[in-house]
Amino acid sequence: xxxxxxxxxxxxxxxxxxxxxxxxxxxxxxxxxxxxxxxxxxxxxxxxxxxxxxxxxxxxxxxxxxxxxxxxxxxxxxxxxxxxxxxxxxxxxxxxxxxxxxxxxxxxxxxxxxxxxxxxxxxxxxxxxxxxxxxxxxxxxxxxxxxxxxxxxxxxxxxxxxxxxxxxxxxxxxxxxxxxxxxxxxxxxxxxxxxxxxxxxxxxxxxxxxxxxxxxxxxxxxxxxxxxxxxxxxxxxxxxxxxxxxxxxxxxxxxxxxxxxxxxxxxxxxxxxxxxxxxxxxxxxxxxxxxxxxxxxxxxxxxxxxxxxxxxxxxxxxxxxxxxxxxxxxxxxxxxxxxxxxxxxxxxxxxxxxxxxxxxxxxxxxxxxxxxxxxxxxxxxxxxxx
Amino acid sequence: xxxxxxxxxxxxxxxxxxxxxxxxxxxxxxxxxxxxxxxxxxxxxxxxxxxxxxxxxxxxxxxxxxxxxxxxxxxxxxxxxxxxxxxxxxxxxxxxxxxxxxxxxxxxxxxxxxxxxxxxxxxxxxxxxxxxxxxxxxxxxxxxxxxxxxxxxxxxxxxxxxxxxxxxxxxxxxxxxxxxxxxxxxxxxxxxxxxxxxxxxxxxxxxxxxxxxxxxxxxxxxxxxxxxxxxxxxxxxxxx
Numbered sequence: 311x312x313x314x315x316x317x318x319x320x321x322x323x324x325x326x327x328x329x330x331x332x333x334x335x336x337x338x339x340x341x342x343x344x345x346x347x348x349x350x351x352x353x354x355x356x357x358x359x360x361x362x363x364x365x366x367x368x369x370x371x372x373x374x375x376x377x378x379x380x381x382x383x384x385x386x387x388x389x390x391x392x393x394x395x396x397x398x399x400x401x402x403x404x405x406x407x408x409x410x411x412x413x414x415x416x417x418x419x420x421x422x423x424x425x426x427x428x429x430x431x432x433x434x435x436x437x438x439x440x441x442x443x444x445x446x447x448x449x450x451x452x453x454x455x456x457x458x459x460x461x462x463x464x465x466x467x468x469x470x471x472x473x474x475x476x477x478x479x480x481x482x483x484x485x486x487x488x489x490x491x492x493x494x495x496x497x498x499x500x501x502x503x504x505x506x507x508x509x510x511x512x513x514x515x516x517x518x519x520x521x522x523x524x525x526x527x528x529x530x531x532x533x534x535x536x537x538x539x540x541x542x543x544x545x546x547x548x549x550x551x552x553x554x555x556x557x558x559x560x561x562x563x564x565x566x567x568x569x570x571x572x573x574x575x576x577x578x579x580x581x582x583x584x585x586x587x588x589x590x591x592x593x594x595x596x597x598x599x600x601x602x603x604x605x606x607x608x609x610x611x612x613x614x615x616x617x618x619x620x621x622x623x624x625x626x627x628x629x630x631x632x633x634x635x636x637x638x639x640x641x642x643x644x645x646x647x648x649x650x651x652x653x654x655x656x657x658x659x660x661x662x663x664x665x666x667x668x669x670x671x672x673x674x675x676x677x678x679x680x681x682x683x684x685x686x687x688x689x690x691x692x693x694x695x696x
Numbered sequence: 697x698x699x700x701x702x703x704x705x706x707x708x709x710x711x712x713x714x715x716x717x718x719x720x721x722x723x724x725x726x727x728x729x730x731x732x733x734x735x736x737x738x739x740x741x742x743x744x745x746x747x748x749x750x751x752x753x754x755x756x757x758x759x760x761x762x763x764x765x766x767x768x769x770x771x772x773x774x775x776x777x778x779x780x781x782x783x784x785x786x787x788x789x790x791x792x793x794x795x796x797x798x799x800x801x802x803x804x805x806x807x808x809x810x811x812x813x814x815x816x817x818x819x820x821x822x823x824x825x826x827x828x829x830x831x832x833x834x835x836x837x838x839x840x841x842x843x844x845x846x847x848x849x850x851x852x853x854x855x856x857x858x859x860x861x862x863x864x865x866x867x868x869x870x871x872x873x874x875x876x877x878x879x880x881x882x883x884x885x886x887x888x889x890x891x892x893x894x895x896x897x898x899x900x901x902x903x904x905x906x907x908x909x910x911x912x913x914x915x916x917x918x919x920x921x922x923x924x925x926x927x928x929x930x931x932x933x934x935x936x
Contacts, residue, residue, distance in 0.1 A: 320807075324795055328795065598794075604752050605780065605805040608776040689752040
């Protein structure tokens with residue numbers, strides 16, 4: 311161990327006193343790791359939004375064979391029938407208005423919810439960053455805006471807000487653990503229906519969010535709801551919320567899977583970059599290594615120095631790239647919305663740690679072959695080669 | 697003090713099909729505390745013999761016993777440890793590590809010894825003072841003249857207080873004044889510290905500063921006794 315520690319200062323000096331070589335290598339690694347961590351954060355967002363948890367209790371009732379809030383129209387009166395189905399704890403009619411139905415990075419989604427109950431449950435006073443629920447209740451055109459949407463559109467309590475043909479007033483901004491909530495503006499159901507009435511859809515909602523009293527009953531309740539309206543004028547398709555998001559986001563999921571391949575390929579680039587840099591460094595330092603061995607340093611010491619230098623390059627580039635990706639994601643507030651459903655790209659700690667750890671490990675592995683070649687070279691041969 | 701005994705020492709190199717006999721059955725004894733100059737034309741095997749004594753190369757045949765120890769029996773790691781404890785090597789082209797300062801270059805061999813940071817500092821400072829470069833400790837090799845670089849290399853070679861100092865044409869790349877300074881230093885180390893010095897040189901006047909001259913030609917020691925006597929007579933004035 312002592313033998314390994316004594317090589318650290320020399321390795322460090324080799325890195326910092328060759329700033330151009332170190333800088334260029336670290337920059338290359340940082341770019342590749344940035345890409346990897348960014349893509350992994352995107353994939354993380356998709357997984358979080360679409361993976362069903364064991365405790366999932368929310369179903370989304372949507373109009374059958376419709377794939378956009380504009381096209382999904384259900385009578386609000388369905389609420390009573392849904393509430394009568396065994397296992398249903400709550401059913402909230404929601405009107406969704408979006409300014410763009412296709413996949414986009416800046417979609418504004420309005421959810422119209424009843425005045426009582428839903429918002430009081432979803433937005434507690436502790437979650438409010440500004441404004442209040444009572445302000446929302448006191449004005450018909452008031453909206454409570456999720457934090458991610460507010461940051462994207464730079465909205466604050468008291469601002470006027472105009473999107474998707476809806477003119478509203480921001481009563482407050484709230485935080486939530488749920489990406490769907492963070493990316494919508496909650497309006498009064500009646501207000502949104504009234505706004506949409508110009509198209510003759512008063513009393514019509516987009517979907518029902520149904521809370522089931524037991525996660526094990528999800529499938530049975532979904533089937534019961536769809537059966538209840540199967541022969542109605544407005545048949546329904548009911549899915550767990552995660553499955554609903556996954557269906558809506560299927561194009562994005564495919565794209566993110568493809569991007570994930572690019573992310574892993576960028577790690578291969580990290581490996582190649584470090585291997586190349588270290589191979590060149592070892593070639594340049596054949597004489598230095600021969601000198602050190604003449605002074606009494608062993609081949610193992612030399613090998614360890616080379617591996618450690620490669621790992622340090624990987625760690626430095628990995629840290630800059632991964633932390634840069636983390637900061638960029640946190641700053642950019644990226645959010646994919648399609649068909650009114652949001653997938654938020656949040657800065658993933660796991661992706662950041664993975665970026666740093668993988669770049670460090672790849673660096674160490676990339677250094678092994680040059681390290682062995684440096685360690686095995688005979689001293690005299692080293693002086694002759696140099 | 698190390699007594700060196702080489703017996704039937706041979707070193708062959710292979711160049712394609714051709715075998716080059718660089719050293720052929722060399723027998724030599726070097727007494728501890730002596731200062732020996734190895735002389736001879738290019739390709740005579742001087743540097744090869746020096747490298748074998750430093751254990752940075754292995755003989756094809758024969759034995760080298762230094763301080764009673766047959767170094768041919770040691771493995772790579774044991775040889776490295778032996779070099780670290782016993783040998784100081786001075787190169788013709790100085791061979792300082794370019795990213796390290798003079799101080800750090802001198803400190804490098806000490807990192808292999810069980811010394812505290814304070815002890816290392818004392819030893820490095822002492823070595824740099826001895827070679828007259830205490831004020832250049834923070835300079836990088838590129839900021840030093842050739843003579844200064846060689847003196848840093850000497851400081852690096854002596855900082856571990858080795859019993860054996862091996863010098864490969866230490867003045868070969870220096871101007872006259874710097875060469876004189878370096879030779880004065882080596883003679884002083886030999887006399888004051890009783891360190892055994894084996895030095896390769898082409899230059900008769902440099903060789904004359906040594907206590908004994910060994911002449912090599914085509915891998916063999918030529919008339920050593922006779923040459924030695926003549927060389928000692930020639931060098932007696934300069935050595936004193």
